[in-house]
Amino acid sequence: MILSPSGRPDHRIDLFFREGKMATSEPGTWRRYAYTLVVSLDFLLAVDRSWNSTTVRDVEAFKEWRLTDLHNEERIRSTSFGTDRAGLNSFCSWASKRYRIFSPVPTVHADTTAESDTAPGRGYARQRDPLRPGGSTRHRVKWLLRLALEQWGNIGLRGYGFDGVRKAGWRGFNEDRDCAFVDGLYGTGLRVREWASVLDVELPPSGSEHMGEAWLAEKCVKGAEEGRTYWIPRRVPQSVEGYADPLEGSRAEAIRRAQRAGRYELDVVHAAIALLESLHELPLLFPSSLIYAHHDRPPLSTPARARP
Secondary structure (H helix, E strand, C coil): CCECCCCCECHHHHHHHHCHHHHHCCHHHHHHHHHHHHHHHHHHHHCCCCHHHCCHHHHHHHHHHHHCCCCCCCCCCHHHHHHHHHHHHHHHHHHHHHHCCCCCCCCCCHHHCCCCCECCCCCCECCCCCCCCCCCCCCCCCCCCHHHHHHHHHHHCCCECCCCCECCCCCCCCHHHHHHHHHHHHHHCCCHHHHHCCCHHHCCCCCCCCEEEEEECHHHCCCCCCCEEEEEECHHHHHHHHHHCCCCCHHHHHHHHHHHHCHHHHHHHHHHHHHHHHHCCCCCCCCHHHHHHHCCCCCCCCHHHCCC
């Protein structure tokens, strides 16, 4: 129930939360839209205007007061005005149909807009919501299927081509790490900062269950006062375990490729010779060609000396 400064409710406004889509919305949506209505009603009260006689100029004045008016000490950013815009749009559209009054919110519906900013043909520009601030972003949700994600990972993160063959010269010693991070983002639905803050010891083991349950700490959850649980598919811990494996991970594979290509013989020894020559402390006792011939390959357990 929304109360006016006099303490009296307006049941016509309260009916908005009990009809249509708002009646089945989440409590969080009710709170956000109710806060928007309270702020806008306070503004209309200050300018001596009733909510059922609001004009387009009043809405534009509210937008300017909310974003840029120096007399408003609680100004918000243009990216945060989207909630106000959505709340006003929903309420005014509902009130226009329910009480047969003019809707002062100029809205461009999604079904009347084009996909691109400019439609084919001269003079046909994409319609824009006049109430949307210039600094706000458009929220265009696009679905990414699992097959498309796997193809993107194989090509962009693992170095394969569309023919399924790895590109020549691909090194990719961090590909397991990158793929595990992407699998976690896609599988858990966490934000980038939230998933980046998770430690491997906080993940459930990759058991037989298809979906596991994990805990996200309070400090890692955006805008929350307490931690929460989240679901994590079995594939994600498996990817993390594969990345952390020192013998079978992509780092070990990159070292083996470097050994087969002979990069250790050429790169490591050449760097050592250049270092000795620069120091002028130890004379060269035999030519570099002899060093190349008798230099043994470093073991796999010493990857710090390698440069794949």
